[in-house]
Amino acid sequence: xxxxxxxxxxxxxxxxxxxxxxxxxxxxxxxxxxxxxxxxxxxxxxxxxxxxxxxxxxxxxxxxxxxxxxxxxxxxxxxxxxxxxxxxxxxxxxxxxxxxxxxxxxxxxxxxxxxxxxxxxxxxxxxxxxxxxxxxxxxxxxxxxxxxxxxxxxxxxxxxxxxxxxxxxxxxxxxxxxxxxxxxxxxxxxxxxxxxxxxxxxxxxxxxxxxxxxxxxxxxxxxxxxxxxxxxxxxxxxxxxxxxxxxxxxxxxxxxxxxxxxxxxxxxxxxxxxxxxxxxxxxxxxxxxxxxxxxxxxxxxxxxxxxxxxxxxxxxxxxxxxx
Amino acid sequence: xxxxxxxxxxxxxxxxxxxxxxxxxxxxxxxxxxxxxxxxxxxxxxxxxxxxxxxxxxxxxxxxxxxxxxxxxxxxxxxxxxxxxxxxxxxxxxxxxxxxxxxxxxxxxxxxxxxxxxxxxxxxxxxxxxxxxxxxxxxxxxxxxxxxxxxxxxxxxxxxxxxxxxxxxxxxxxxxxxxxxxxxxxxxxxxxxxxxxxxxxxxxxxxxxxxxxxxxxxxxxxxxxxxxxxxxxxxxxxxxxxxxxxxxxxxxxxxxxxxxxxxxxxxxxxxxxxxxxxxxxxxxxxxxxxxxxxxxxxxxxxxxxxxxxxxxxxxxxxxxxxxxxxxxxxxxxxxxxxxxxxxxxxxxxxxxxxxxxxxxxxxxxxxxxxxxxxxxxxxxxxxxxxxxxxxxxxxxxxxxxxxxxxxxxxxxxxxxxxxxxxxxxxxxxxxxxxxxxxxxxxxxxxxxxxxxxxxxxxxxxxxxxxxxxxxxxxxxxxxxxxxxxxxxxxxxxxxxxxxxxxxxxxxxxxxxxxxxxxxxxxxxxxxxxxxxxxxxxxxxxxxxxxxxxxxxxxxxxxxxxxxxxxxxxxxxxxxxxxxxxxxxxxxxxxxxxxxxxxxxxxxxxxxxx
Numbered sequence: 001x002x003x004x005x006x007x008x009x010x011x012x013x014x015x016x017x018x019x020x021x022x023x024x025x026x027x028x029x030x031x032x033x034x035x036x037x038x039x040x041x042x043x044x045x046x047x048x049x050x051x052x053x054x055x056x057x058x059x060x061x062x063x064x065x066x067x068x069x070x071x072x073x074x075x076x077x078x079x080x081x082x083x084x085x086x087x088x089x090x091x092x093x094x095x096x097x098x099x100x101x102x103x104x105x106x107x108x109x110x111x112x113x114x115x116x117x118x119x120x121x122x123x124x125x126x127x128x129x130x131x132x133x134x135x136x137x138x139x140x141x142x143x144x145x146x147x148x149x150x151x152x153x154x155x156x157x158x159x160x161x162x163x164x165x166x167x168x169x170x171x172x173x174x175x176x177x178x179x180x181x182x183x184x185x186x187x188x189x190x191x192x193x194x195x196x197x198x199x200x201x202x203x204x205x206x207x208x209x210x211x212x213x214x215x216x217x218x219x220x221x222x223x224x225x226x227x228x229x230x231x232x233x234x235x236x237x238x239x240x241x242x243x244x245x246x247x248x249x250x251x252x253x254x255x256x257x258x259x260x261x262x263x264x265x266x267x268x269x270x271x272x273x274x275x276x277x278x279x280x281x282x283x284x285x286x287x288x289x290x291x292x293x294x295x296x297x298x299x300x301x302x303x304x305x306x307x308x309x310x311x312x313x314x315x316x317x318x319x320x321x322x323x
Numbered sequence: 324x325x326x327x328x329x330x331x332x333x334x335x336x337x338x339x340x341x342x343x344x345x346x347x348x349x350x351x352x353x354x355x356x357x358x359x360x361x362x363x364x365x366x367x368x369x370x371x372x373x374x375x376x377x378x379x380x381x382x383x384x385x386x387x388x389x390x391x392x393x394x395x396x397x398x399x400x401x402x403x404x405x406x407x408x409x410x411x412x413x414x415x416x417x418x419x420x421x422x423x424x425x426x427x428x429x430x431x432x433x434x435x436x437x438x439x440x441x442x443x444x445x446x447x448x449x450x451x452x453x454x455x456x457x458x459x460x461x462x463x464x465x466x467x468x469x470x471x472x473x474x475x476x477x478x479x480x481x482x483x484x485x486x487x488x489x490x491x492x493x494x495x496x497x498x499x500x501x502x503x504x505x506x507x508x509x510x511x512x513x514x515x516x517x518x519x520x521x522x523x524x525x526x527x528x529x530x531x532x533x534x535x536x537x538x539x540x541x542x543x544x545x546x547x548x549x550x551x552x553x554x555x556x557x558x559x560x561x562x563x564x565x566x567x568x569x570x571x572x573x574x575x576x577x578x579x580x581x582x583x584x585x586x587x588x589x590x591x592x593x594x595x596x597x598x599x600x601x602x603x604x605x606x607x608x609x610x611x612x613x614x615x616x617x618x619x620x621x622x623x624x625x626x627x628x629x630x631x632x633x634x635x636x637x638x639x640x641x642x643x644x645x646x647x648x649x650x651x652x653x654x655x656x657x658x659x660x661x662x663x664x665x666x667x668x669x670x671x672x673x674x675x676x677x678x679x680x681x682x683x684x685x686x687x688x689x690x691x692x693x694x695x696x697x698x699x700x701x702x703x704x705x706x707x708x709x710x711x712x713x714x715x716x717x718x719x720x721x722x723x724x725x726x727x728x729x730x731x732x733x734x735x736x737x738x739x740x741x742x743x744x745x746x747x748x749x750x751x752x753x754x755x756x757x758x759x760x761x762x763x764x765x766x767x768x769x770x771x772x773x774x775x776x777x778x779x780x781x782x783x784x785x786x787x788x789x790x791x792x793x794x795x796x797x798x799x800x801x802x803x804x805x806x807x808x809x810x811x812x813x814x815x816x817x818x819x820x821x822x823x824x825x826x827x828x829x830x831x832x833x834x835x836x837x838x839x840x841x842x843x844x845x846x847x848x849x850x851x852x853x854x855x856x857x858x859x860x861x862x863x864x865x866x867x868x869x870x871x872x873x874x875x876x877x878x879x880x881x882x883x884x885x886x887x888x889x890x891x892x893x894x895x896x897x898x899x900x901x902x903x904x905x906x907x908x909x910x911x912x913x914x915x916x917x918x919x920x921x922x923x924x925x926x927x928x929x930x931x932x
Binding site: 041049050085087154157169267 | 394399400403409411412489490493549550553554555570573574575576577579603605607608612615616618619620621800801804805807808818820832839840
């Protein structure tokens, strides 16, 4: 009951937050000098009437606050409106969201499954050879920019011919058997997943290592050891639970990056995800599409934080007591 | 720490060895152009043959093998719609038009209008009535016959009613009046215009829609029509007349077409075309990715740009592709000079009065023309993949004034002479006008377009050689468009536009004095016409009323001459198009006017490939 009340309170708090976010984004986009009709205006074949019609269709003839009010009204109703090209924003997003989710959830899953154990290993065996090798590898992983790494891998793909050059499926995907389809997807996913995995693994492994080292140094761990508990019990039962707390907050941010965290890599690999769509939309000042993606980003971030906080309440008795 | 350093060293060695250098420096693109020009004969124009009461169109090209696929690419975000009447961008237009043939088409070799979906047509002696005879017995992809009802419906209920993209409607409107379209019988349609209007015939290349599919959508009104046959429509709902039918569209990845078994074109063995089973367009985000895909063998055809041409040419003999030079394309790069002497709402001149005197001085503009080194621009910026341009019509236009197109080289002395004629004088390398004002102005272009920015630097140098001071300012594209179209506060601008090689009337928005893109003298406020502007208006009007090619050619020659003499816009160069396509394809007849894949139904894969 306590938790439900807490969740409700948090959700209510997000409403003014979303309004502020939407206001700022809407006005920044509209006040930028980008004119969605610039291309049309420079086309000698377009008549003045057509331009006029387009201006009205996009609502550009109205003052900016009316444009905002109109957008806000339909957003509340759950209608994301139309792109400047006449397609439904929700259709466009739905085409891309599954692809991005496939990529990011795969990466997040792998990162956590591999990163946490590696972090624990490095912390427990601090200053051993294993720890040092891991340190070097993760330093490289953190230092290398994702787009650069992605381009290197693309060149690798072209030179060896082992991997397709970007995309998600081959052109004859529809005719493949189920097994063939899975194989094709895997082939296309290996490179982008490698890039994202390497980079986020490095961060997570370092974080886990540092947290655990911190905890291992604390008094209650010393006490547990002094009590004569076996090392595994000390680490997994006493130290780890406490070391995981900051990572739960991190998990909340990971949730937010599910939809927006891979834009650069997506672009280099021509991955048919949200990143490419939104970049294009921003360049063309396609307001409904940009607003929809920004709002989704904001909601995902807020939701991620909420989930993290709830998880913390469940795992950490100290916070529960404070409620 | 030492260990770490060694590890890093080894890793970086690995990386360096991965990146091999493989470009050929000694093959300049300029040589490539001269090497790739190649002459061949186009196959004769397809003719109509009647078999069992069906009027087929018979291809006269080489007989090929059936089967296989061609994989092409499109740069950007892919099509926005598959409805040919809604397409507003080039990609959507290509993708949709593949599926719907028009009554007529343009010959790839000389641009002449020839029948396609129609069997034949006649034009009345007064040039106002066009009678089209349709093919009997040909079918839509769902088996229903293609008849006059479809043509009349398409024109009256979609195009002339103003649904979707209105550009065809705009361009067939004569003095505010639309043409009349009537059905004579099931296989005859009559178009009547109020005046003879030359550009009309070519507008009949517009696709024809199946009435039984579109009628419902048309009745539901404009808003419904705007989303009709969009990218979310299941492919099986398409009923088409063209050679290839949509099979699959995967957002941001690809568009796949399959062969239309009901297509009305046959080969000399009377077998139904097209040869290819499938046609695929991969949607790629940018040029670099497209090149990678071509190198990895994922696509079969690519437009080559700049320095890559040399590299590809060198490898051509050993490679599985062939390079074709398609000649100059319709793109024109130019410097526009703002001749406006209008004032804004606050009574402030758009162009400073002293600058107005320079820009309105023909000698000044001519001096600028002679001072610019076009050859240098083509060699340095376009990697030799361009041709100097001197005319308002592009170099591949069938109306090109060939005499003017020869142009002239750079001649600084001549430029100085022209300046002196108008009282400009140089002191210590600085140019002053006859009132002692230093000649200094701004030169704009859109930032981010590296080609135009580089041209700007070269033009600035050439003009500063004459003692002018040029402030070169690349600004954001949208702001520049706003300046050009709505708020003419600029001095000179480097811009590019594309036109049509077949129909000069399309350029009227630029050259008509009231045109919406009359850049050099944009009439945002009322301004008196220059005599030559009046003359241009007259020529544009007159040329549109003449039907015969030779009559029109004379007028358009004159129009190019006036622009060449007055030089409100100084043309610089046109890029040259170079295309590489895999050698395995047969019936490839690249054309300056139509490109490489205009005859998709005839293209086939050669034996044993």
